[in-house]
Amino acid sequence: MAADPAHMNGADPQRLRWKYLDKILSRPGPFTDPDWEPGEAVIEGLSRAKIFGAGGLGCEILKNLALSGFKDIHVIDMDTIDVSNLNRQFLFRHADVGKYKADVAARFVEKRVKGVKITPYCGKIQDKDDDYYMQFAMVVCGLDSIEARRWINATLVGLFNEEDPDSLKPLIDGGTEGFKGQARVVFPTMTSCIECQLDMHAPRAAVPLCTLATIPRQPQHCIEWAHIIAWEEERKDITLDTDDPEHITWLFQKALKRAQEFNISGVTYSMTQGVVKNIIPAIASTNAIVAASCCNEAFKLATNSNPFLGIPETDNYMMYTGDESVYTYTFQHMKKPDCPVCGNLAKNLEVDSKSTLQEFIDSLAERPEAQLKKPTIRTEAKSLYYQSPPALEEQTRPNLSKTLSELVSDGEEVAIQDPAFQIAFKFKLVFKK
Amino acid sequence: MTGTTPPILHGPTSKEKKYDRQLRLWAASGQAALEESHILLINSGPGVVGVETLKNLVLPGIGNFTILDSTIVSEEDLGVNFFLEEEQLGGFRAEHTCNLLKELNPDVQGSYITEPIESFILKADALKPYTLILVTAPIAQELLSKLSANAETAAIPTFYIHCTGFYSHFSIHLPPAFPIVDTHPDPETTTDLRLLAPWPELSQYTAEKTKGLTEMNHHDHGHVPYLCLLLYYLEEWKKTHDGKVPQNYKEKTAFRQTVAQGARSDNAEGGEENYDEAVAAVLKSLNPAEVKSSVKEVFNAPECKLLTADSPDFWLIANAIWTFYVAHDALPLPGSVPDMKAQSADYVQLQNVYKSKARSDLAEVLQRVRELEKKLGRTKAAEEKEVELFCKNAAHIKLVRGRPFHVVQSGKGVKWEDRAKAAVQGLTNPDSLILIYIAFLAFDIFTSTHSADALGGAAKIPGEIDAEADTEKVTGIAFKIIDDLIKEAGTVVEDPDYSEAKSKAGEFVQEIVRAGGAELHNIAALTGGLVSQEVIKAITKQYVPVDNTCIFDGVRSKTSVLRF
Numbered sequence: 001m002a003a004d005p006a007h008m009n010g011a012d013p014q015r016l017r018w019k020y021l022d023k024i025l026s027r028p029g030p031f032t033d034p035d036w037e038p039g040e041a042v043i044e045g046l047s048r049a050k051i052f053g054a055g056g057l058g059c060e061i062l063k064n065l066a067l068s069g070f071k072d073i074h075v076i077d078m079d080t081i082d083v084s085n086l087n088r089q090f091l092f093r094h095a096d097v098g099k100y101k102a103d104v105a106a107r108f109v110e111k112r113v114k115g116v117k118i119t120p121y122c123g124k125i126q127d128k129d130d131d132y133y134m135q136f137a138m139v140v141c142g143l144d145s146i147e148a149r150r151w152i153n154a155t156l157v158g159l160f161n162e163e164d165p166d167s168l169k170p171l172i173d174g175g176t177e178g179f180k181g182q183a184r185v186v187f188p189t190m191t192s193c194i195e196c197q198l199d200m201h202a203p204r205a206a207v208p209l210c211t212l213a214t215i216p217r218q219p220q221h222c223i224e225w226a227h228i229i230a231w232e233e234e235r236k237d238i239t240l241d242t243d244d245p246e247h248i249t250w251l252f253q254k255a256l257k258r259a260q261e262f263n264i265s266g267v268t269y270s271m272t273q274g275v276v277k278n279i280i281p282a283i284a285s286t287n288a289i290v291a292a293s294c295c296n297e298a299f300k301l302a303t304n305s306n307p308f309l310g311i312p313e314t315d316n317y318m319m320y321t322g323d324e325s326v327y328t329y330t331f332q333h334m335k336k337p338d339c340p341v342c343g344n345l346a347k348n349l350e351v352d353s354k355s356t357l358q359e360f361i362d363s364l365a366e367r368p369e370a371q372l373k374k375p376t377i378r379t380e381a382k383s384l385y386y387q388s389p390p391a392l393e394e395q396t397r398p399n400l401s402k403t404l405s406e407l408v409s410d411g412e413e414v415a416i417q418d419p420a421f422q423i424a425f426k427f428k429l430v431f432k433k
Numbered sequence: 434m435t436g437t438t439p440p441i442l443h444g445p446t447s448k449e450k451k452y453d454r455q456l457r458l459w460a461a462s463g464q465a466a467l468e469e470s471h472i473l474l475i476n477s478g479p480g481v482v483g484v485e486t487l488k489n490l491v492l493p494g495i496g497n498f499t500i501l502d503s504t505i506v507s508e509e510d511l512g513v514n515f516f517l518e519e520e521q522l523g524g525f526r527a528e529h530t531c532n533l534l535k536e537l538n539p540d541v542q543g544s545y546i547t548e549p550i551e552s553f554i555l556k557a558d559a560l561k562p563y564t565l566i567l568v569t570a571p572i573a574q575e576l577l578s579k580l581s582a583n584a585e586t587a588a589i590p591t592f593y594i595h596c597t598g599f600y601s602h603f604s605i606h607l608p609p610a611f612p613i614v615d616t617h618p619d620p621e622t623t624t625d626l627r628l629l630a631p632w633p634e635l636s637q638y639t640a641e642k643t644k645g646l647t648e649m650n651h652h653d654h655g656h657v658p659y660l661c662l663l664l665y666y667l668e669e670w671k672k673t674h675d676g677k678v679p680q681n682y683k684e685k686t687a688f689r690q691t692v693a694q695g696a697r698s699d700n701a702e703g704g705e706e707n708y709d710e711a712v713a714a715v716l717k718s719l720n721p722a723e724v725k726s727s728v729k730e731v732f733n734a735p736e737c738k739l740l741t742a743d744s745p746d747f748w749l750i751a752n753a754i755w756t757f758y759v760a761h762d763a764l765p766l767p768g769s770v771p772d773m774k775a776q777s778a779d780y781v782q783l784q785n786v787y788k789s790k791a792r793s794d795l796a797e798v799l800q801r802v803r804e805l806e807k808k809l810g811r812t813k814a815a816e817e818k819e820v821e822l823f824c825k826n827a828a829h830i831k832l833v834r835g836r837p838f839h840v841v842q843s844g845k846g847v848k849w850e851d852r853a854k855a856a857v858q859g860l861t862n863p864d865s866l867i868l869i870y871i872a873f874l875a876f877d878i879f880t881s882t883h884s885a886d887a888l889g890g891a892a893k894i895p896g897e898i899d900a901e902a903d904t905e906k907v908t909g910i911a912f913k914i915i916d917d918l919i920k921e922a923g924t925v926v927e928d929p930d931y932s933e934a935k936s937k938a939g940e941f942v943q944e945i946v947r948a949g950g951a952e953l954h955n956i957a958a959l960t961g962g963l964v965s966q967e968v969i970k971a972i973t974k975q976y977v978p979v980d981n982t983c984i985f986d987g988v989r990s991k992t993s994v995l996r997f
């Protein structure tokens with residue numbers, strides 16, 4: 001019988017606790033690299049790896065990483081605990097409502113899993129600079145907002161420097177919606193990034209304002225009317241707080257009244273909340289599946305104990321659907337040469353030459369390949385529109401009513417900046433024939 | 434004017450607040466079913482997957498759970514199970530996991546049993562209090578067999594779960610007839626507009642809204658609901674096509690062109706949204722209504738054809754809908770209309786045309802149900818609400834035929850029966866994970882035929898001590914399962930496929946044995962997520978459950994669902 005380090009480790013009382021984990025880390029498998037040397041070095045490496053986690057899947061991610069043998073975990077979350085988190089974020093109790101998630105979660109997991117160090121920061125991921133992210137071996141994110149995802153993705157792509165192999169920070173990203181979700185691994189600049197995959201997560205089309213204002217047909221139209229139009233007209237001086245029950249009640253009753261005027265049925269308090277806060281259904285089971293899938297990839301990546309998603313030229317994306325039986329689709333998403341973040345070519349954007357710059361700007365928010373809400377646009381030669389500072393905004397405002405054909409030539413490249421991202425997006429405006 | 438907002442009359446209750454994000458998926462009816470449930474977990478091995486499953490059930494608020502586990506908490510539990518603490522070393526694992534799980538949700542009752550499964554299962558009615566049973570491997574196969582038989586007699590859904598190293602699988606044994614009405618199909622696929630068979634009220638509505646279409650002013654023309662546009666142009670088309678609607682793809686494209694040509698571009702917007710919607714809907718809404726094979730399966734089921742005084746309401750309603758279908762060559766109309774460009778009043782009126790038809794269809798089905806009840810001499814009438822839900826979802830109902838999962842009997846081998854042919858095909862299909870499943874079956878046979886101390890005591894887990902030697906033994910068992918399967922299917926698998934299947938099976942066995950019975954927390958957490966999701970489906974009778982085996986490959990991050 002070959003020497004079995006897992007068996008020998010039984011003598012070390014400290015490692016007794018990790019008996020199960022050490023079985024895997026001390027034995028080669030049929031799919032491990034022939035050069036991989038299991039044992040002490042792998043176990044050491046895992047406990048030294050500094051890892052970063054964030055997002056709505058944070059509870060699951062912290063638990064999983066701690067029980068995967070990671071010892072130095074950093075976590076960022078700006079949110080405080082809400083009662084509606086308690087149906088899935090299992091580190092929080094009723095008495096914790098209102099406290100910072102990152103703090104409560106870190107303390108809980110440190111207490112439960114002895115020997116793990118969790119460093120929380122209660123704030124935005126955007127508060128931290130390149131030096132901060134440079135310290136980690138990898139980043140595991142289960143962020144709720146697409147904007148935060150794009151930000152961390154662009155930051156990690158920007159960090160990579162060919163001269164320094166340590167600057168390559170794998171990004172493992174998970175997201176859920178109801179019974180559906182996905183887990184993906186990005187090797188910045190080497191494999192398809194979050195921005196390359198942006199059009200797979202198209203935003204929901206907004207209802208045209210004229211429908212809300214004049215011809216509502218659905219209960220949601222009445223709620224959006226109350227939210228966007230009635231509030232502005234009647235309660236302009238009060239900042240809408242979607243967590244304030246009084247505000248939601250006001251919107252609900254406005255919407256209900258409008259619905260009655262138009263004979264539309266179906267407006268409820270719960271629907272009002274859902275529309276106004278853009279609530280996405282979330283359940284413990286899907287969160288568990290997606291977060292564990294992310295942490296499984298992180299564990300394999302940190303230990304080489306088996307092949308992981310994201311190795312160039314192999315699968316990097318697992319799509320999960322659980323409402324009709326169980327279905328996963330695991331595939332390789334191809335890196336796009338015209339990706340505004342990791343590619344170097346400008347992306348073609350088909351536009352109507354007769355539409356105005358204002359219309360073009362409005363469309364950028366909804367176009368699946370752009371999704372930019374506050375764009376500042378310039379060509380190589382001139383500034384087309386600046387969101388800020390006010391002086392520049394005023395100066396470029398007249399361009400808004402001009403048509404695109406007056407401002408740019410067919411196929412001209414424009415750079416678009418948005419305060420949500422630290423990079424400029426390059427697009428080539430191609431006129432629709 | 435702002436005034437003061439009146440008191441929150443329709444505000445959510447505290448329970449609605451806590452469960453808001455899930456009530457949007459399974460509604461109050463699903464939540465009520467969860468709250469009435471009592472789940473039994475029969476735990477063993479490292480015992481993580483079972484506890485992680487319960488975590489995802491306690492959080493959304495099942496009524497009650499019980500953990501049966503006679504294991505004592507040891508050091509290695511603390512490195513893999515999140516619901517145990519250092520101070521609990523030496524205590525009962527059932528007790529402490531139960532208590533820490535209970536902390537997650539004060540509305541859930543939890544209890545534990547430390548009695549060994551061997552004696553527990555002998556008691557009469559031992560399983561009676563439970564709605565659903567979760568059994569985790571390793572478990573002696575004769576106990577599993579007894580348990581499975583008892584659960585079947587009591588019609589309690591039972592899950593058998595295996596989680597080792599980077600692999601897991603679970604099999605679900607549902608009752609022999611498990612019908613689901615509320616399948617939550619994708620809204621995109623549920624629109625049923627009946628454009629090829631408009632009823633008089635719809636035709637009349639269309640005639641009204643399209644009267645003088647070509648002479649309308651721009652505003653009115655741009656607000657004719659697209660559905661009326663399609664019906665209008667269909668009538669025009671029929672005039673020049675022997676009274677027939679477009680028959681094939683070519684004709685449909687030509688028809689689409691006709692519709693597109695009707696759009697105006699000399700208006701302020703330079704086009705018309707309602708026409709765009711009509712053009713986009715041509716290909717998908719001009720297909721004759723076909724009933725899905727899964728729905729036909731319900732109609733053709735013996736339970737549907739041969740009603741008795743004790744038939745569950747589901748079958749009574751299914752029979753009524755079937756006779757409705759035979760009489761009208763269509764299912765009851767669901768009655769919903771997608772949003773479309775239209776004046777508010779026109780749209781509401783259109784909704785009412787559909788709703789009225791749906792209501793009259795429902796009334797007819799209800800009458801058929803009542804007649805059946807009378808004929809069968811039933812004392813309790815089916816609830817109208819249930820008949821209504823059935824009518825709404827008639828095109829998407831689903832029947833799962835539950836069947837027992839494999840329990841390996843020493844010396845008897847694995848029986849595949851009517852699934853043998855499909856299973857053999859899986860052997861050479863790279864997307865099927867059946868070879869991992871076979872590796873798990875081989876694992877079970879190994880543990881049921883080897884004891885740790887060679888005295889017939891505790892089962893020996895392959896790879897616990899000597900991975901190499903055990904790999905060889907388990908691989909031999911797996912090869913025999915493959916050969917027996919091919920034989921049972923009455924077929925042959927030619928080389929190189931045969932050798933390739935065997936060499937892959939050998940690799941999967943090696944990977945399983947490598948773990949030596951260890952659970953990896955991530956794989957247990959992920960599998961616990963999958964299992965809890967399926968438990969929720971089985972209890973709420975909403976969404977479509979796995980039928981009947983799901984396998985997860987954590988090396989390649991893939992799942993596969995197979996029916997055995």
Ligand SMILES: [Zn+2]
Nearest residue numbers: 193196339342
């Ligand atoms: Zn990219």
